Amino acid sequence: MPESSTQPAIQLKGISKIFNAGTDKEVRALEAIDLDIQPGQFISLIGPSGCGKSTLLRVIGDLIESTAGETKVFGKPAHQARLDRDYGMAFQKAGLFGWRTVAANIELPLELMGWDKTARKAKSAEMLDLVKLSDFGKHRPWQLSGGMQQRVAIARALSFSPQLLLMDEPFGALDEMTREHMQLELLRIHRETGTTVVFVTHSIPEAAFLSDRVVVLSPRPGRVHSVIEVDYGPGDRSDETRQMPEFFKKTTEVREALRAVEVAAGETL
Amino acid sequence: MTSLASRLGSVWPPLVTGALILGVWEALVAGLGIQEFVLPKPSSIVQAVGTEWEGLRTAGIETGTIAVTGLILGVVGGLILALVVTRFGWLSDSLTPMAVAVNATPIIALAPIFNAWFGLTDDRSNQAVVVAVVFFPVFINTAKGLSSVDPDQIELMRSLAASERTILTRVRIPSAVPFFVTSLRLAAPLSVIAAIVAEYFGGPTNRLGPFITQNASFARYDNAWAAIVIASAIGLALFAVALLIERLAAPWRDGPTEG
Numbered sequence: 265m266p267e268s269s270t271q272p273a274i275q276l277k278g279i280s281k282i283f284n285a286g287t288d289k290e291v292r293a294l295e296a297i298d299l300d301i302q303p304g305q306f307i308s309l310i311g312p313s314g315c316g317k318s319t320l321l322r323v324i325g326d327l328i329e330s331t332a333g334e335t336k337v338f339g340k341p342a343h344q345a346r347l348d349r350d351y352g353m354a355f356q357k358a359g360l361f362g363w364r365t366v367a368a369n370i371e372l373p374l375e376l377m378g379w380d381k382t383a384r385k386a387k388s389a390e391m392l393d394l395v396k397l398s399d400f401g402k403h404r405p406w407q408l409s410g411g412m413q414q415r416v417a418i419a420r421a422l423s424f425s426p427q428l429l430l431m432d433e434p435f436g437a438l439d440e441m442t443r444e445h446m447q448l449e450l451l452r453i454h455r456e457t458g459t460t461v462v463f464v465t466h467s468i469p470e471a472a473f474l475s476d477r478v479v480v481l482s483p484r485p486g487r488v489h490s491v492i493e494v495d496y497g498p499g500d501r502s503d504e505t506r507q508m509p510e511f512f513k514k515t516t517e518v519r520e521a522l523r524a525v526e527v528a529a530g531e532t533l
Numbered sequence: 534m535t536s537l538a539s540r541l542g543s544v545w546p547p548l549v550t551g552a553l554i555l556g557v558w559e560a561l562v563a564g565l566g567i568q569e570f571v572l573p574k575p576s577s578i579v580q581a582v583g584t585e586w587e588g589l590r591t592a593g594i595e596t597g598t599i600a601v602t603g604l605i606l607g608v609v610g611g612l613i614l615a616l617v618v619t620r621f622g623w624l625s626d627s628l629t630p631m632a633v634a635v636n637a638t639p640i641i642a643l644a645p646i647f648n649a650w651f652g653l654t655d656d657r658s659n660q661a662v663v664v665a666v667v668f669f670p671v672f673i674n675t676a677k678g679l680s681s682v683d684p685d686q687i688e689l690m691r692s693l694a695a696s697e698r699t700i701l702t703r704v705r706i707p708s709a710v711p712f713f714v715t716s717l718r719l720a721a722p723l724s725v726i727a728a729i730v731a732e733y734f735g736g737p738t739n740r741l742g743p744f745i746t747q748n749a750s751f752a753r754y755d756n757a758w759a760a761i762v763i764a765s766a767i768g769l770a771l772f773a774v775a776l777l778i779e780r781l782a783a784p785w786r787d788g789p790t791e792g
Contacts, residue, residue: 325692346694353692359685363707363783372703373693430692 271339273428273460274301274324279333280485281319293319295485297333303427306454306461308471308478310518312526316486317464318432324462325353325430337428349377351428352421356436358413360405366416367392367401373424391419394453411442415449422457429454429461435470444503447474451501468522472514473506480521482528489525492517573755581759588744593763596728596741599656600767603663604724608717610664611671619679619705629676636669641727644734653736662731667720671713678712679705714779721771729764 279297284290293316301307309317322328323335326346337345345351352373360369370388371379379387392398395415397408405413414434421429435443451474454461465471471478478492494514496505505511555575561567562574569577582589618625644662651657682705690700732742741760748756 322688327688327691346692349694351692353689355685355689357683357685359683359689361686361704361707363710376693376695376699376703 270303272300272336273303273305273338274299274462275334275336275339276300276320276324277334277336279320279323279330279335281316281323281328282331285331292485294323294330295487297486297488299479299488299491301460301462303460304458305476306451306463306474308463308465308475309481310465310468310471310478310522311481311486311489312483312522312529313466315481315483315525317481320481320486321430321432321462321464325351349373349424350426351430352424352426354414354417354421354429354431354434356433358405358410358417360413360416360420362405364405365401366397366403366405366408369405369416370420370423372420377424387423388419391423394422394456395419395449409442411438411446414438414446418450418453422453422459425457427459429459431461432464433466434463436465436467443470444506448502450474455500468515468518469506472511472518473501478514478518480518480525482525484529489528490521492521570752570754573758577755578758578762581753581755582762585756585759588739589741589759589763591739592741592744592760593767595737595739596725596732596764597767599659599731599740600663600724600728600771603660603728604667604720604771606660607664607667607724608671608720611668611716612675612713614672615675615679615709616701618676620701625676625680629673632669632673632676636673640665640669641730644731647731648734648736659728659731659736663724663727666723666727670719670723671716674716674719675709675713678709681712682708711783714775714782718772718775718779721775722768725764725768725771 276297276299279294280292281294282290282292297320309320311317319328323330324337324342326335326342335342338350340348340350360366361372364372367385367388370391371384374384374387388401389398392401395418397412397415397419400408400412400416405416408416418434421431435446438446447470450461453459461474463471463474472494475494478494480489480492481487482489492514496508496510558572559575562569562572573581614628618628641662643665644658647658647661647665651661686704686708687700690704695703729742729745732740733746736743738747741764744760745757745764748754748760
């Protein structure tokens, strides 16, 4: 994708985050992060545990306030973007509400936004179609498998058509086959909706398969080590993509970047 | 939803066992020639329920009213305090450990104190014992339910710009419902126990507690047992109501819990 001159979906300037500042439990989680994310892009944040990738995601979502720096989402301060409900969020655990049916879980954001019942029903039916769970609207979350629950969580995050999706290791708890299937589903949804995605993962092949750009973070404090551009040419990514030499090349590139990061972190210890 | 057949199926075994125990009891008392004042036969107890019915009915209604009103007051009080302390975190930090400690003490021992506070013949003396016994388990369980919410769910709500109030009504309160109804199931039979024990310490005589003590002192153990049967029936009835509320209020609990 050529660099467009339009306004970035996300602009991070000099983001730092220090937890428990001034105490002996002080943790420098993020330091001087600069990053622009273009609309419609799929970005992965990858790095060793403790590199602050989840913290960075929460700074973008205004769930954690950065100690220094400026976060803009669609040109607005992150706080305003959260109040405007500009993004949807999905976590490693589906986090569905057991007292609600699957359809009612998907409708929750719409309820908070004051949609009327008819519109909510229509939208949840549409979303159930999108995640291929049309027959499960009236089920309770616990009646669904882990992969299906995660699809419901994604449908909930997308129900109000946000232009941005923030995902924190959403497939981390799934088995490998389900995970690969979910990756294809997510790419399809990403294509169909044109949503910008920021995706936290610690899986190298996952990052290489899904992303337009892989942002490799170094640990303690989290810094941007490198940004790897990924392009497998025209056509949609599919299971065949995973067999392409270019895919192996990209996973190797990401792996080497992560190794470099860990070696560097080891030296500072 | 479990089918009617399987529900009936789970009702039969305890009923059969219960009938069997009563049969053995009856046979042993008769066969071994045990004196009725030591252990009356079940049939004598049933007979006593019949002959003493007028007195038992009045006493049952009196005691039942004390238990139910005390139960309601204690439950509502525990519920309200749980909501208040959850809204203000610092209150929860200071009050909850204290409540847990108080709950571990024999609150029922306060009965003579309440008699002194409210007056021996005042209904509030015995009601206060019921309230005190019921209040703590309801408060502790409900407060726990309100605060032990999946942090991801709170973050999700915040990401949707939900206010604290919305998080309380949409997430915390529904999450706490199973905890609350469980405490209700614990509290319901406790209320009858508390009422009767409180009545042992004195007060109006037309109640189940004095009915038991007076008949026992005249060696009318069949009558005393008849009153115990009535007390048990009230306790079971309240338990059944609590169980029904639990089923209706938290049907999603039929499934395995998440995680």
